[in-house]
Amino acid sequence: MPIRPPFDPVPPSEITPPDVYRERRRFMQGAAALAASPWLGGAGTALAGPKLSGVRAGAYRLDEASTSYKDVTSYNNFYEFGTGKSDPAERARSLRTRPWMVSVEGEVKRAQVWDIDALLKLAPLEERVYRMRCVEGWSMVIPWVGFPLAELIRRAEPTGNARYVEFVTLSDPARMPGQRSRILDWPYTEGLRMDEAMHPLTILAVGLYGEVLPNQNGAPVRLVVPWKYGFKSAKSIVKIRFVEKQPLTAWMAAAPDEYGFYSNVNPKVDHPRWSQARERRIGEFLKRDTLMYNGYGAQVAHLYRGMDLQKYF
Numbered sequence: 001m002p003i004r005p006p007f008d009p010v011p012p013s014e015i016t017p018p019d020v021y022r023e024r025r026r027f028m029q030g031a032a033a034l035a036a037s038p039w040l041g042g043a044g045t046a047l048a049g050p051k052l053s054g055v056r057a058g059a060y061r062l063d064e065a066s067t068s069y070k071d072v073t074s075y076n077n078f079y080e081f082g083t084g085k086s087d088p089a090e091r092a093r094s095l096r097t098r099p100w101m102v103s104v105e106g107e108v109k110r111a112q113v114w115d116i117d118a119l120l121k122l123a124p125l126e127e128r129v130y131r132m133r134c135v136e137g138w139s140m141v142i143p144w145v146g147f148p149l150a151e152l153i154r155r156a157e158p159t160g161n162a163r164y165v166e167f168v169t170l171s172d173p174a175r176m177p178g179q180r181s182r183i184l185d186w187p188y189t190e191g192l193r194m195d196e197a198m199h200p201l202t203i204l205a206v207g208l209y210g211e212v213l214p215n216q217n218g219a220p221v222r223l224v225v226p227w228k229y230g231f232k233s234a235k236s237i238v239k240i241r242f243v244e245k246q247p248l249t250a251w252m253a254a255a256p257d258e259y260g261f262y263s264n265v266n267p268k269v270d271h272p273r274w275s276q277a278r279e280r281r282i283g284e285f286l287k288r289d290t291l292m293y294n295g296y297g298a299q300v301a302h303l304y305r306g307m308d309l310q311k312y313f
């Protein structure tokens with residue numbers, strides 16, 4: 001099967017020239033050193049975790065400031081640890097992420113169980129600065145570290161029957177106390193169409209801000225699909241399954257009228273209970289307009305050509 005879909009490069013306006021980027025990075029690192037004490041708060045990037053080595057600067061950068069490390073790691077949705085925004089940072093602290101296996105299975109010629117430390121070396125790690133938009137109406141800019149999901153898919157050699165990919169989060173109420181509440185039908189599951197999964201913007205993230213992924217952000221490995229609402233980006237993944245039929249996702253099972261399979265960011269299709277036209281970028285005061293496909297239309301609009309986006313929301 002063709003494993004490299006046609007791909008439009010990021011429009012030049014969206015790419016920060018490397019020297020500007022490096023300069024900004026240096027400035028931020030300086031600021032981080034100055035603002036190292038957490039009580040100073042603000043935009044300081046109070047780097048805290050183990051550094052990832054050999055991370056190369058990816059081609060995906062934004063001419064927008066990244067959300068502070070503090071906000072990225074303390075304002076989270078991760079219902080396995082509670083529904084409050086500060087619950088994951090507080091309650092995921094004790095999650096053990098070793099040993100950790102990720103099973104790649106289903107309609108593939110090479111089913112394989114990856115040990116997380118082998119998975120971390122599957123492909124060169126890249127920094128990818130992406131806009132992330134939660135269906136609740138807030139957004140962030142996050143410098144992820146990861147590699148294209150396509151790299152893993154290529155190695156699995158999907159069969160001709162593989163039309164969708166299902167992602168499954170760990171199921172373990174002892175380690176994930178939120179799973180004792182029945183807010184969702186655990187484990188958390190998500191899905192992508194094969195071409196979405198193969199798209200170069202779709203990554204498996206294993207870090208952020210150059211560091212090992214904090215537990216609250218989905219350690220040790222999570223999906224990141226920047227043109228879709230945040231809930232598509234499943235955290236703490238243990239299974240990647242290739243299937244013929246569109247998988248039922250946890251959110252579709254919970255509220256099919258509110259969450260469709262595609263969940264592309266779309267300011268013109270409101271959630272039944274609120275508008276999706278605008279969003280609050282965490283750290284900013286005024287709301288901004290939400291962009292179609294979260295601003296990634298030049299890269300992904302072709303995937304949905306001819307589809308009724310009101311129907312396939």
Ligand SMILES: Nc1nc2c(c(=O)[nH]1)N[C@H]1C(S)=C(S)[C@@H](COP(=O)(O)O)O[C@H]1N2
Pocket residue numbers: 072075076077078079080132133134135169188216217218229230231232233234235236
């Ligand atoms: N397993 C799992 N993955 C999840 C969630 C969750 O509750 N459980 N929440 C989703 C939602 S709603 C969002 S907005 C993003 C938030 O990711 P972040 O906290 O790293 O920004 O994770 C998504 N992935």
Ligand SMILES: [Mo]
Pocket residue numbers: 077133134135136229230231
């Ligand atoms: Mo979300």
